[in-house]
Amino acid sequence: MKKxxxxxxxxxVSGMVAAAFAVNAWAVDxxxxxxxxxxxxxxxxxxxxxxxxxxxxxDQYNDEKGSAAIRALFGLGLFKDVRLEVAGDVxxxxxxxxxxxxxxxxxxxxxxxxxxxxxxxxxxxxxxxRPYDQALADRAEQELRRQYINRSLYGAEVVTTVTPIERNxxxxxxxxxxxxxxxxxxxxxxxxxxxxxxxxxxxxxxxTGGWLSWYTKSDRYSRAKLNADLETLRSYYLSRGFxxxxxxxxxxxxxxxxxxxxxxxxITEGERFVVSGVKLEGNFLxxxxxxxxxxxxxxxxxxxxxxxxxxxxxxTEYFGSFGYAFANVEARPEIDRTRNLVAFTLVADPSRRxxxxxxxxxxxxxxxxxxxxxxxxxFESSWYDGDKIRxxxxxxxxxxxxxxxxxxxxxxPGAPDQVDLNVTVVEKPTGSLxxxxxxxxxxxxxxxxxxxxxxxxxxxxxxxAELNTSKYNRSVALTSVDPYFTEDGISRAVDVYHRNSRPxxxxxxxxxxxxxxxxxxxxxxxxxxxxxxxxxxxxxTEIRPGTNIPAAYLAFADQAGFTSYNFPFTxxxxxxxxxxxxxxxxxxxxxxxxxASFFGDGRYVRANYQYQQYIPLNKQFTIxxxxxxxxxxxxxxxxxxxxxxxxxxxxxxxxxxxxxxxGPRDVxxxxxxxTRKITLNGELFTPFPGAGNDRSLRLxxxxxxxxxxxxxxxxxxxxxxxxxxxxxxxLSPIGPLRLAIAQPVRKFAGDRIQRLQFQIGTAF
Numbered sequence: 101m102k103k104x105x106x107x108x109x110x111x112x113v114s115g116m117v118a119a120a121f122a123v124n125a126w127a128v129d130x131x132x133x134x135x136x137x138x139x140x141x142x143x144x145x146x147x148x149x150x151x152x153x154x155x156x157x158x159d160q161y162n163d164e165k166g167s168a169a170i171r172a173l174f175g176l177g178l179f180k181d182v183r184l185e186v187a188g189d190v191x192x193x194x195x196x197x198x199x200x201x202x203x204x205x206x207x208x209x210x211x212x213x214x215x216x217x218x219x220x221x222x223x224x225x226x227x228x229x230r231p232y233d234q235a236l237a238d239r240a241e242q243e244l245r246r247q248y249i250n251r252s253l254y255g256a257e258v259v260t261t262v263t264p265i266e267r268n269x270x271x272x273x274x275x276x277x278x279x280x281x282x283x284x285x286x287x288x289x290x291x292x293x294x295x296x297x298x299x300x301x302x303x304x305x306x307x308t309g310g311w312l313s314w315y316t317k318s319d320r321y322s323r324a325k326l327n328a329d330l331e332t333l334r335s336y337y338l339s340r341g342f343x344x345x346x347x348x349x350x351x352x353x354x355x356x357x358x359x360x361x362x363x364x365x366x367i368t369e370g371e372r373f374v375v376s377g378v379k380l381e382g383n384f385l386x387x388x389x390x391x392x393x394x395x396x397x398x399x400x401x402x403x404x405x406x407x408x409x410x411x412x413x414x415x416t417e418y419f420g421s422f423g424y425a426f427a428n429v430e431a432r433p434e435i436d437r438t439r440n441l442v443a444f445t446l447v448a449d450p451s452r453r454x455x456x457x458x459x460x461x462x463x464x465x466x467x468x469x470x471x472x473x474x475x476x477x478x479f480e481s482s483w484y485d486g487d488k489i490r491x492x493x494x495x496x497x498x499x500x501x502x503x504x505x506x507x508x509x510x511x512x513p514g515a516p517d518q519v520d521l522n523v524t525v526v527e528k529p530t531g532s533l534x535x536x537x538x539x540x541x542x543x544x545x546x547x548x549x550x551x552x553x554x555x556x557x558x559x560x561x562x563x564x565a566e567l568n569t570s571k572y573n574r575s576v577a578l579t580s581v582d583p584y585f586t587e588d589g590i591s592r593a594v595d596v597y598h599r600n601s602r603p604x605x606x607x608x609x610x611x612x613x614x615x616x617x618x619x620x621x622x623x624x625x626x627x628x629x630x631x632x633x634x635x636x637x638x639x640x641t642e643i644r645p646g647t648n649i650p651a652a653y654l655a656f657a658d659q660a661g662f663t664s665y666n667f668p669f670t671x672x673x674x675x676x677x678x679x680x681x682x683x684x685x686x687x688x689x690x691x692x693x694x695x696a697s698f699f700g701d702g703r704y705v706r707a708n709y710q711y712q713q714y715i716p717l718n719k720q721f722t723i724x725x726x727x728x729x730x731x732x733x734x735x736x737x738x739x740x741x742x743x744x745x746x747x748x749x750x751x752x753x754x755x756x757x758x759x760x761x762x763g764p765r766d767v768x769x770x771x772x773x774x775t776r777k778i779t780l781n782g783e784l785f786t787p788f789p790g791a792g793n794d795r796s797l798r799l800x801x802x803x804x805x806x807x808x809x810x811x812x813x814x815x816x817x818x819x820x821x822x823x824x825x826x827x828x829x830x831l832s833p834i835g836p837l838r839l840a841i842a843q844p845v846r847k848f849a850g851d852r853i854q855r856l857q858f859q860i861g862t863a864f
Contacts, residue, residue, distance in 0.1 A: 130162040134189040142197050142268060144178050149193060152176060161191060169193075178231050198231040202269040208276040211251055217244070217274075232270050237262070244274060252320035254358040255279035284308050284319045285360045289333075291348070291367040294340075303336055303719075304329040306363070316797075321352065321361045330365070337369065341402030343433070343442055344370035373403045376441040382448035385422065391415060395446070397431075403442055411446065419450050420486020425509055425519050426451040454484045457518040463525040464558075467501055471560040472523065474584055475499065477628075484509075484519060491628060496525070501555045503528040560584065575599040591623035593635070611646030611653070613743055615639055621670060633672040633693075640665055641702075641743055650766035652742040656702075659739050664701035666741070670694065684714045685722045685785075695744075702741040706732040708777075722785040728753075730777035734811070745773030746808050749821075751857050753779050754804040756823035756842030758852040763808030765850075774808035776815055781805075788828065796831040802840070822846035825855075 136157060138149050152172040155165050166184050173182045173195065181196035204221060206214050220243065221227060226236045241258045248256035256278050263271040285308060289300050301307070306329055309319030330347055337345035348366040355361075378397050380388060394414040396407040412429045419427030427450045434443040459480055461472050475495040477488040489507060496505050504526040512518040552564040562581035568574065577597040585592035595618060602612040621635030643653050643662045656664075671694045678687035689712040696705040708730045715723045734740035749771075750759030763774040783802045805822045809815050825842035839858040847853070 128161075128163065128166075128186055130160055131186075131189050133157055133159055133161050133191050136191050136193065138193045138195070140195040140197065143200065144195075144197060148176065148178070149173065149195070153193070161186075177233060197268060198233065199264065199268045199270045201226065201228055201230055201232050201272060202265060203228060203271045205271070205273045206276065207273060208278060209274075211248065211253065211278055220247075226272075232262070232272070237272065241274065244276065248276075248278065250322060252281040252283075252322070252361075253278050254282050254354060280359060281320055282354060282359055282361050284321055284363060286362040288362075288364045289367065290364060292369065294342070294369055294372070295336075300333060300336070303332050321363070326350070326352070326363065333365070333367075335405065337367075338403075338405030339407075341372035341374065341404070342370050343373045343403045343405075343435070344368075346370070371437070371440050373435070373440050373442045375399050375401055375403055375444065376436070377443045378446065379443075380446050380448070382446075383450055384448055385419075385450060391418065391448075394418060397444055408444065415446065415448060417486045417490070419448070420484065420489070422450075423453040423455075423483035423485065424450040425454040425484040425486075452517060454517055454519045456480055456482060456484050457512050457515070457520055459521045459523060461523045461525070463502075464527065466527055467525075467555060467558045467560070471499070471501070471555075471558065472496055472525065474587075474589070478521065489521065495628075496523075499555075499560065501528065501560070502526055573599070573601045585622070589625050593619075593621040593623070595619045595621070595637070611649040612644045613653075614642045614644065615743065619668075619670070629677060630673065630675050633670065633674070635670045637668050637670070638665070639668060641741070648768040648770065650742070650768060650770045650772050652766060652772050656739050656742050660701035660741075664741075666697045666700045666702045668695050668697045678712070678714060684712075684724075686714050686716045688713050696735075698735065702744070703735040703738045704732060704740050704744060705735065706730075706744055708746075720787050724781075724783040724785065726779070726781040726783075728777065728779040728806075730808075732775035732811075740775055740811055742772055745775060746777035747771070747773040748777060748779060748806050748808045749852075750854070751838065751840065754806040754821050754823055755802065755825060755827075755840045755857055756804070756844045756853065756855060757821060757847075758854045759857075761852045762806070762821055764810035764813065774813070775811045776809040777806070778808075778815070778820065779804075779806035785829070798829045799826065800829055801826050802842075804842070805846075819848070820846065821848070821851065 133155060134157065136150070136153070138146050141149070152169070152175075154168045154172065155161060159165075169184065170182050173179055173193075178198060179195045180198045183194040185192040185194060204218055204227065206217055209217065218227070221240050224236060224239060224243070226233075226240050237260050241260050244258045245256060248254075248258075256276060259275045259277075261273040261275060263273070265271060284306060287301055287304065287306065287308060289297050292300060305318060306321065306325050307318045313319045330350065334345065334347060346368045348368055350366070351362075351364040353362045353364075375397055377399050378395055380391065384391050394411065396410045396414070397404075398407070408431050412431055415429040416427050419429075427448065429449075430447045432445045432447060434445065436442070456478060457480065459473070459476060459478070461469055464472060476492040477495070478485055478492050493505055493507055496502065502525040506524045508522045508524070510520045510522055512520055552562075552566075554562050556563045560583055562579070562583075564577075564579045566575075566577045566579075568576075575597065577595065579593065579595050581591060581593045583589075583591045597618075598614070598616045600612060600614045602610070617637055617639035619635055619637030621633055623631050623633045625631050641664050643649075643657050645662065673690075673692045675688075675690045678684040678689055689710070691710045692707070693709075694705070694707045697703055708728065710728045711726070713725045715725075717723060730746040732740055732744060732746065747760035747763070748754055749757035749762040754762060760773070761771045764772055766772055781802065781804050783800045785798045785800045788797045788799045801824075803822070803824045805820050807820050809819075821844065823842045823844045823846075825840055827838055827840035830837045837858065839856075841856055843855065844851070844853055
């Protein structure tokens with residue numbers, strides 16, 4: 101039997117080359133295959149092998165087919181050894197499976213989260229349950245090194261350990277010696293004449309480090325960050341008249357010990373040019389005057405690349421509003437180097453008008469298509485409208501469900517007057533579960549629990565349950581918001597809450613106020629930027645008597661009882677075009693909120709108006725203004741509910757005074773708030789010293805003015821309190837944190853001063 105046994109074999113050591121030549125080395129005469137057997141399988145299904153063979157039982161076998169079979173089996177990536185043996189007219193396929201990866205682990209990885217690394221390896225095919233491939237392991241090792249280099253850890257070393265275990269499995273361990281990160285020790289700019297080197301280096305996010313570099317990591321080299329800084333440098337020159345500015349070269353040198361980095365940027369400034377004139381050429385659809393009003397380039401002023409870009413963009417967008425999706429606008433400079441003048445000719449070609457055939461949405465693995473589509477203002481089968489497309493993108497962005505949004509205009513083959521819009525989104529987590537503890541100078545120690553989902557089940561609805569405790573204020577609240585309760589975009593919000601508050605220890609009382617209620621609100625969009633809200637609710641308020649209870653509470657209880665019921669109706673209006681709700685740098689917020697109760701034990705009207713404006717001075721400095729007015733009034737001969745009073749003092753109003761202590765007081769000394777409120781705030785944000793241009797940690801100076809007045813008091817501006825100070829704003833992992841040190845500059849006898857205050861989640 102042995103002399104009739106013919107063997108064709110190929111090993112993985114020589115890979116596909118060996119497979120290609122093995123058959124020639126062990127040639128056999130062609131024969132008809134009567135049977136095929138597979139041996140050596142452990143986890144791979146026999147059908148996988150049979151499906152890869154280029155022949156079946158009854159087919160003619162030859163050397164070429166044997167070589168193709170070996171190549172196909174190796175191509176599966178499941179085997180490290182393949183043999184073909186021929187016994188008579190029976191073909192035996194003998195395989196040796198690759199070991200399976202049982203576990204992937206990491207050691208010494210402080211810079212990266214292990215789960216994030218495992219996810220990255222899964223994307224290249226190296227994960228538990230997959231066949232082990234040395235080439236993939238080598239690729240993973242190189243990828244880890246590349247990731248560490250991106251973090252300026254040039255000395256990081258990665259060693260892969262393969263440990264065989266039972267049942268033909270292996271454990272993989274990537275052991276990393278991270279070392280110390282390389283630091284930028286020197287940045288030089290060579291060739292500058294118009295601006296000093298310090299001014300230019302101040303534009304960079306990269307720097308040589310400071311006392312806060314451990315937080316900002318601004319002294320860690322990154323090619324991406326350097327490219328961004330070079331673009332900032334280029335924009336700085338081009339926006340100041342230097343039309344022919346160039347960056348000639350950039351040298352990045354690393355020390356032999358891979359710890360120090362030096363960066364040298366060589367530039368040529370050129371001459372400063374002044375714009376001598378602007379003219380239009382081409383087809384402007386007979387609307388030359390409208391287009392001229394969009395020109396931002398000003399004759400007689402230094403050349404500014406930003407103004408040129410803004411003009412061409414405005415022209416393109418204006419063409420788009422008429423359906424011309426492929427309009428081409430070119431700003432052609434005519435340079436007079438003898439007089440350092442430049443004239444611009446704006447040449448326009450609107451090309452062809454287009455319809456939007458289809459809007460395609462991709463990347464929304466969790467969010468339903470309708471959640472994105474209902475924000476679109478550009479409809480399918482209608483004229484292409486650039487304004488509506490930009491508005492649609494902004495509306496999708498304001499949902500807060502996506503990290504990145506890109507809208508691409510694509511030609512439709514064979515239809516020159518049609519385009520498709522491909523909307524690609526990158527989702528981000530929208531749910532949060534928090535267990536937290538915090539300390540506020542006013543509230544003392546507080547514990548909190550919250551679970552929130554801003555995109556519940558991918559529907560775009562908001563659900564939350566919150567529990568907050570402190571020494572003086574405790575609350576539990578459940579909220580549900582459906583932003584598209586109707587197809588027209590009317591929102592519906594449902595609130596159920598319970599709040600319990602008691603006086604501060606300094607007031608020497610032990611009475612408390614408990615409010616339980618529910619409310620239903622609707623929001624009606626009257627335009628793309630304006631929303632009107634209205635709703636109704638039911639509140640049960642219980643005044644629990646105790647020592648030193650204010651007379652205002654007793655007066656209300658005499659009329660309405662210690663337990664009262666109110667039926668508040670609410671109406672409001674909001675317009676918000678800020679660039680961020682958490683840390684805005686530009687834009688405006690206006691908000692009007694009204695509340696009235698015409699039935700029940702407490703009958704009153706209450707209104708509040710707030711105005712905020714953020715003005716960016718440059719990349720680093722922002723001015724912010726805030727104003728707030730409040731007014732409350734009882735209806736008829738009823739007493740205004742004392743628990744609906746406005747309060748002032750502390751963070752959110754006038755810093756430097758204890759929280760909520762301004763305005764009228766009871767004979768017991770307790771602050772009871774007032775029915776009228778005035779608050780004015782001004783802030784100047786600057787980069788935190790040592791943090792470079794990092795916007796998550798900023799220093800600010802402020803001036804606050806405000807007070808509250810009782811129902812029987814006249815509004816006396818001479819009684820306004822004022823303070824000034826400095827503070828720190830930090831976008832911490834648990835929310836915006838603000839710490840302020842304030843000095844009252846206008847105070848009166850009896851005012852309670854508190855110069856150091858902090859709180860999480862407040863705006864002004």
